[in-house]
Amino acid sequence: MMTHTGWFLLIVVFVAVVAVLLWWYAVRPLRTIARGVDLLREQDFASRMAPVSNPWANRIVELFNRMMDQLRDERLRLREQNHFLDLLVQASPMGVVLMDLDGHITGTNPAADTLLADPWLRSRILAVPRGKTQVLRQGGRRILRLSHLTFLDRGFHHPFLLIESLSEEVSRAEREAYGRVIRMISHEVNNTLAGAGSLLDLACQDAVSPEQRDMLLTCGSRYRQMADFVTRLADVVRIPAPVKEQVVVQDFVLHQSRFLETLCRQTGDMRLRLSLATDPLRVSMDTTLMEQVLINVVKNACESSPGGSEIVVEVTTCPASLMVLDHGRGISAQEEELLFTPFHSTKPTGQGLGLMLVQEVLSRHGFPFSLHTHDDGITVFRIDFQQ
Numbered sequence: 001m002m003t004h005t006g007w008f009l010l011i012v013v014f015v016a017v018v019a020v021l022l023w024w025y026a027v028r029p030l031r032t033i034a035r036g037v038d039l040l041r042e043q044d045f046a047s048r049m050a051p052v053s054n055p056w057a058n059r060i061v062e063l064f065n066r067m068m069d070q071l072r073d074e075r076l077r078l079r080e081q082n083h084f085l086d087l088l089v090q091a092s093p094m095g096v097v098l099m100d101l102d103g104h105i106t107g108t109n110p111a112a113d114t115l116l117a118d119p120w121l122r123s124r125i126l127a128v129p130r131g132k133t134q135v136l137r138q139g140g141r142r143i144l145r146l147s148h149l150t151f152l153d154r155g156f157h158h159p160f161l162l163i164e165s166l167s168e169e170v171s172r173a174e175r176e177a178y179g180r181v182i183r184m185i186s187h188e189v190n191n192t193l194a195g196a197g198s199l200l201d202l203a204c205q206d207a208v209s210p211e212q213r214d215m216l217l218t219c220g221s222r223y224r225q226m227a228d229f230v231t232r233l234a235d236v237v238r239i240p241a242p243v244k245e246q247v248v249v250q251d252f253v254l255h256q257s258r259f260l261e262t263l264c265r266q267t268g269d270m271r272l273r274l275s276l277a278t279d280p281l282r283v284s285m286d287t288t289l290m291e292q293v294l295i296n297v298v299k300n301a302c303e304s305s306p307g308g309s310e311i312v313v314e315v316t317t318c319p320a321s322l323m324v325l326d327h328g329r330g331i332s333a334q335e336e337e338l339l340f341t342p343f344h345s346t347k348p349t350g351q352g353l354g355l356m357l358v359q360e361v362l363s364r365h366g367f368p369f370s371l372h373t374h375d376d377g378i379t380v381f382r383i384d385f386q387q
Helices: 004-041 055-091 110-116 119-126 167-205 210-236 249-266 287-303 333-338 354-365
Strands: 095-099 105-108 133-138 142-153 156-165 245-248 271-276 282-285 310-317 320-326 369-373 379-384
Touching: 095 110, 105 110, 110 119, 110 156, 119 133, 119 142, 119 156, 167 210, 245 249, 249 271, 249 287, 249 310, 282 287, 287 310, 287 320, 287 354, 287 379, 354 369
Parallel strands: 271 310
Antiparallel strands: 095 105, 095 156, 133 142, 142 156, 245 282, 310 320, 320 379, 369 379
C-alpha cells in the first residue's frame, strides 16, 4: 500500500500535469488570440499569429491570419487608389475644393488655388448653394461652371466644389459665330456701299443748288462713316496670327508714350503717367498687335474718366504684368459680367469693337487679362505675362 507521502507526490504530479496541459491547450491559445486582438486593434496588419497545439484554436489562428492578409491587401489597394486619386486631383485642370460639414475649406488643388486667389471669384465660388450648379462669367473673358457636390465618407455627406473652365470652348464658338456673321455683313454692305458711293459722288458734282449739294455731302459723310465702320468690323475677324519676338515691356511702353500722351490730351485733356519697374521685363509678343491693345485700353480709360484726370500705365516684374489705371466712373458688377461680349459697350455711342479686338489679340498671345473696378474706385485693366 502507498504511504501518505506517495499519495501526496502522486497528487502533486497529477496537478502539475493538468496545469501544464491546461496551459498548453487552453491558456496559451487564449493568450495568443488575445495578442491577435491587440494587433487588430492597433491595425498592425503585417504581423501574424503563430499556430498553437490546440486544433480548435488553430482554426481560429488560421482564420485570423487569413483575415489579416485580406485586410493588408485591401489597405494596400486603397492606399494605391488614394495615391492615384491624389495625383489625378493635383494635376487636374479643374479646380477641386474640399470642405468640412460647416463649409470651411479643408483642401484644394493647384487649379483651385489659382482661382481662389482672386477675391471677386472666391466670394462667388464659395456662395454656390449645396447641390446646385451655376455658370459664372467674369468680365466676358472667363466662364466657369461651378458645381457644389457631396461624397459619402463614413456615413456622412462631405461637400466639395468642382470648378470647370468653359472659357475656351465658349469663346471659340462665339468667335466662329460672329466671324461668319461679320464676314457676311461686310460682303453685302460693302457691295451696296461701293455703288452708292459712286452715285453720291456723281450726284454731288451735278448738284443744282447749294442746299442740294449740302444734302448730298451729308449723305456722302454718312456713307464714309458706314464704310469705315464695316471695315473696322471686318478687321476684328481678320487679325493675323502673332509674329512674336522678345521685347522689353518697358521699352515697348516708352516707344508708345508720345502717341499715348497726345491721345490723352485730345480726349478730355488727360495726363499720362508711366510707372515702370526698374528691372527689365522681357516678354515674347507681337508688338504691332500689342500696340493696338494698348491704344484701345488707354483710349477707353480716357473716355471713361473726367476731364483733367490722370491715366497711369504701370509695368511690374513681380508679378509680371502691364496695367492701365484710371479714376473714371468705374464698372458696375452687371456691366463687368458683359465686358468683352461681342458688340457690347458701356458707352452710349460705343460699338463694342475695341474690346473685341483686345480680347482676340490677348487670347492669341495666351496672356490672361482682366478689367475690374476696385473698392477704392480705381479701374484697372491688367495683362499678366506668363514667363
